[in-house]
Amino acid sequence: MRQSVKILLLLAAGAAGLFKKVAAAPSDREINSKDEQKHSKLTLWQAAKVLILAGVAVGVIGFLVLISGLVPIKASSGHWRVTRWFLTFAMHRSVGTYSTPIEAPPLSDPVLVQKGASAYENNCRVCHGSPKLPHPPVAQHMLPRPPYLPHVVSEWDTEELFHIVKHGLKFTGMPAWPSQQRDDEVWAVVAFLLEFPKLDQNSYRGLVGTDAAAEFGEAFDQVLRHCESCHGPQGMGRGFGAAPRLAGQKVDYLYSSLSAYARQQRYSGIMQPVAARLNEEQMQRLAQHYANLPRNLPTETPDAAGAVERGQKIANEGIREQRIPACNSCHRQSGPRNPIYPELSGQYANYIVLQLKLFQREQRGGTSYAHLMRHVAPNLSNDQMQDVANYYESLAPQVASAAR
Amino acid sequence: MRGCVALFTLTILSGCTGVQSALDPAGREAGTIARLFWWMTIGSMIVWLGVIVLLIYSVRTRAESFTRRKARIMIVGGGVVVPVVVLTVLLLYGLAPIPAMLAPAPPGSLKIAVSGEQWWWRVHYLPPGQAPIPSANEIRLPVGEPVEFHLESPDVIHSFWIPPLGGKMDMIPGRKTRLVLTPSRTGVFRGACAEYCGASHALMAFSVVVQQREEFAAWLSHQSQPAESPQELLAIQGAHLFLANGCSACHTIRGTAAAGVVGPDLTHVGSRLSLAAGILPNDPNAFERWIGQTHDLKPEVLMPAFHMLPPEDTRALAAYLEGLK
Numbered sequence: 211m212r213q214s215v216k217i218l219l220l221l222a223a224g225a226a227g228l229f230k231k232v233a234a235a236p237s238d239r240e241i242n243s244k245d246e247q248k249h250s251k252l253t254l255w256q257a258a259k260v261l262i263l264a265g266v267a268v269g270v271i272g273f274l275v276l277i278s279g280l281v282p283i284k285a286s287s288g289h290w291r292v293t294r295w296f297l298t299f300a301m302h303r304s305v306g307t308y309s310t311p312i313e314a315p316p317l318s319d320p321v322l323v324q325k326g327a328s329a330y331e332n333n334c335r336v337c338h339g340s341p342k343l344p345h346p347p348v349a350q351h352m353l354p355r356p357p358y359l360p361h362v363v364s365e366w367d368t369e370e371l372f373h374i375v376k377h378g379l380k381f382t383g384m385p386a387w388p389s390q391q392r393d394d395e396v397w398a399v400v401a402f403l404l405e406f407p408k409l410d411q412n413s414y415r416g417l418v419g420t421d422a423a424a425e426f427g428e429a430f431d432q433v434l435r436h437c438e439s440c441h442g443p444q445g446m447g448r449g450f451g452a453a454p455r456l457a458g459q460k461v462d463y464l465y466s467s468l469s470a471y472a473r474q475q476r477y478s479g480i481m482q483p484v485a486a487r488l489n490e491e492q493m494q495r496l497a498q499h500y501a502n503l504p505r506n507l508p509t510e511t512p513d514a515a516g517a518v519e520r521g522q523k524i525a526n527e528g529i530r531e532q533r534i535p536a537c538n539s540c541h542r543q544s545g546p547r548n549p550i551y552p553e554l555s556g557q558y559a560n561y562i563v564l565q566l567k568l569f570q571r572e573q574r575g576g577t578s579y580a581h582l583m584r585h586v587a588p589n590l591s592n593d594q595m596q597d598v599a600n601y602y603e604s605l606a607p608q609v610a611s612a613a614r
Numbered sequence: 615m616r617g618c619v620a621l622f623t624l625t626i627l628s629g630c631t632g633v634q635s636a637l638d639p640a641g642r643e644a645g646t647i648a649r650l651f652w653w654m655t656i657g658s659m660i661v662w663l664g665v666i667v668l669l670i671y672s673v674r675t676r677a678e679s680f681t682r683r684k685a686r687i688m689i690v691g692g693g694v695v696v697p698v699v700v701l702t703v704l705l706l707y708g709l710a711p712i713p714a715m716l717a718p719a720p721p722g723s724l725k726i727a728v729s730g731e732q733w734w735w736r737v738h739y740l741p742p743g744q745a746p747i748p749s750a751n752e753i754r755l756p757v758g759e760p761v762e763f764h765l766e767s768p769d770v771i772h773s774f775w776i777p778p779l780g781g782k783m784d785m786i787p788g789r790k791t792r793l794v795l796t797p798s799r800t801g802v803f804r805g806a807c808a809e810y811c812g813a814s815h816a817l818m819a820f821s822v823v824v825q826q827r828e829e830f831a832a833w834l835s836h837q838s839q840p841a842e843s844p845q846e847l848l849a850i851q852g853a854h855l856f857l858a859n860g861c862s863a864c865h866t867i868r869g870t871a872a873a874g875v876v877g878p879d880l881t882h883v884g885s886r887l888s889l890a891a892g893i894l895p896n897d898p899n900a901f902e903r904w905i906g907q908t909h910d911l912k913p914e915v916l917m918p919a920f921h922m923l924p925p926e927d928t929r930a931l932a933a934y935l936e937g938l939k
Contacts, residue, residue: 527875528863528874528875528876530875530876531768533876533916534876535860535863535864535874535876536862536863536873536874537863539857539860539861539862539863539864539872539874540859540860540863545857545871546854546855546857546858547857547858548858548859548860551860578922579922581918581919582860582918584918585916585917585918
C-alpha cells in the first residue's frame with residue numbers, strides 16, 4: 211500500500227513537470243519575433259512528422275519480425291533480465307493495487323489451516339512443492355518458474371496472497387480458484403500459507419493426513435484413500451470439522467452431492483476438482499461405502515450454556531415470527547423422509563454453521579433441492595445457527611445401517 | 615366511437631353487481647355505505663345542476679335588472695348560506711353512521727382473527743367457549759349475525775376488504791384493528807387486500823361464503839375436526855410424501871405429524887373454494903401447478919417451488935391435498 215502511494219506521487223510529480231514545460235513553451239515563443247515564431251512552428255511540425263514516420267516504421271518492422279516467427283517463446287530459453295524485472299514489477303504493482311480493498315478475517319483457526327493444507331496438497335503441491343517432497347522437477351522447467359512457497363510467502367501481504375490464490379496470475383501457470391463463490395476456502399489456503407514456512411516434513415504430513423496422503427488413482431482403494439485424507443479413515447472426519455463426517459450419511463445425498471460438485475452446481479474449489487475426476491460408478495460406490503460406515507461418535511459434546519436446548523427448540527418447532535420452519539421436518543431422524551435430505555446428527559457444528567452461512571450468502575449451490583434452504587438460512591441469526599448446529603452435533607445418530 | 619362508448623358504459627356498469635361490488639350490498643354495514651354513497655351522489659348531482667342553472671341564468675340575464683339588494687341576497691345567499699347548509703347536512707348525514715359501524719359486536723358474537731401475510735390470509739375462528747379453529751384464505755359467516763374481525767399483520771400493511779359486506783380496514787404490523795360485519799343475505803363473495811403490500815399484492819384475495827346458521831355451524835364443527843386419513847392409494851402416497859419432503863415444516867395438517875406454523879393450515883384445504891389466496895380453482899391440476907410453478911403463479915412468495923419433485927410425486931401430493939375435504 212505504502213509503495214503504491216509512493217509510486218503515485220512520483221508519477222504525479224513527473225506529470226506536473228511535463229505540464230510546466232508545455233505551459234512554459236508559448237510564453238518563450240511570445241518573446242521571439244514573428245519570423246522566428248513561424249520558423250519554430252515549422253520545426254515543431256517537422257519533428258512531429260519524423261516521430262510519426264519513425265513510429266510507423268518501428269510498427270511495420272515489429273510486425274514483420276512477429277510474422278517471421280523469429281521471436282522465441284521457448285520456456286527453456288528464459289527471459290532477459292530486464293524482461294523478468296519488468297514482468298515481476300508489473301505483477302507486484304497489480305496485485306498490490308487490487309488487494310487494497312480486501313480485508314483479512316482472523317486466520318489462526320486450526321480448522322482453516324487444516325482445510326487449507328489439504329487443498330494445498332491436492333491442488334498446489336504439484337507445482338509449488340512441499341517439505342515432504344522436493345520441488346517437482348517438471349514445475350522447475352515452467353516459465354515463470356512456480357516458486358517454492360515457504361521461501362516467498364513473506365514477500366506478500368496476507369491480502370495479496372488472497373488475491374493471487376483467488377484470481378490466479380495471467381501469463382503464468384497460476385490458475386484462479388476453481389470456485390469463485392468460495393472465498394472462505396481461499397482464506398483457508400492463505401491461513402495455511404502463513405503457517406507454511408514454519409512446517410517441517412513431519413508437521414506438514416500431520417497436517418495433510420499422515421498415512422492417507424495418497425495420490426489420486428484409478429483403483430477404488432486409491433480413490434478412497436484420497437477421500438480419507440480429509441474425511442478421516444472411517445469417514446468420521448479428522449477431529450476439527452475442516453471436512454464433514456460422511457459415515458452413515460444418506461446414500462442419495464452423498465451421490466447427488468458428488469454429482470453436483472462434478473457439474474459445478476455445488477461450489478467448492480476443493481471438492482469440484484476431486485468430484486470431476488470420478489466416473490459414475492466410482493461416485494455410486496463411494497456414496498454406498500460411506501453410507502454403510504457406522505457413525506460412532508467418540509465423545510458427547512458439552513452443552514454450551516443451553517445452546518443445545520435452544521437449538522433443539524428451533525429444530526423441532528421453528529420460529530413463526532422469524533419465518534423459520536422446523537429443521538426436523540426435513541432432517542428428522544425417524545419417520546418419513548426424502549433420502550436426498552442430509553443426515554445432520556453427529557455432524558461437526560462448525561461445518562453445519564459454515565453451510566448455513568453459505569446458503570445465506572447464496573454461495574453454496576448443491577442438489578436440485580438445495581434452493582429450499584435459501585428460504586430458511588437467511589432468517590436465522592448467527593447465534594441461532596450456532597445453537598441449531600450444536601444441537602445436531604450433540605445428537606447421537608440412529609443405528610447407522612438404518613440411516614440409509 | 616359508439617362501440618367505445620358502449621364498452622366504457624358496460625365496464626362502468628359491471629362494477630354495480632358481482633361478487634366484489636360495494637354497490638350490490640349483502641350486509642348491514644355495506645348497506646349503510648351504499649346508501650351513503652347514493653345520497654352523496656344524488657346530493658352532489660343536485661348541487662351541480664343548481665350551479666349549472668345559475669350559470670346559464672347569469673349569462674343570459676342583464677346586470678342592470680338587478681338592484682343592489684337583490685344582488686347582495688344572491689351573493690350572500692348562494693355563496694355562503696346555501697353551501698354551508700348543504701355541506702353541513704351532508705356532513706352530518708355522512709358522519710352519523712360511523713359510531714354504529716365502529717361499535718364492537720354484542721357480547722357472545724362470533725369473533726374471527728385474520729392476519730394478512732405476504733400474500734395470504736391466516737384465519738382463526740374464535741367461537742365463544744371453544745378452542746380457536748384455524749383456516750386460511752377463506753371466510754365463512756352465518757347470515758344475519760354480527761361478526762367481529764380482529765385484524766393484524768406480521769409483515770407490512772395490508773387492508774382487509776369484503777366490498778359487498780362492508781368497508782375496508784387496515785392491518786398494521788404491531789397493532790390490532792377491529793371490524794364488525796353483519797351479512798344480510800347468503801351467497802358467495804370475494805374479498806381482497808386493499809393496500810399495496812408488495813410484488814403479489816394483486817394476487818392476495820379470498821372467498822367469502824355467507825350461509826344459514828345451521829349450515830355454518832355444521833361447517834365450522836367439521837373444520838374443527840382433524841383431517842380424515844386418505845383412502846386411495848395415490849392419496850396415501852401423497853400423505854407420506856407430504857411429510858417426507860418436509861412440507862410439514864411450514865404447513866399444519868391436524869391429525870398428522872405435520873405441524874408447521876409458517877404457512878397456511880391445510881387440514882381441510884380441499885374443501886375451500888379456491889387455492890393460493892383466491893387465484894386458482896381448487897382442483898388437482900391447480901394443486902400440481904402450485905407445487906411446481908409456485909413463483910410463476912405468485913412472484914416472490916415465501917413458499918419454495920418444488921419443481922424438482924418427480925411428476926408422479928407431485929400428482930400424489932395433489933391427490934392427497936385435494937382429498938382433504
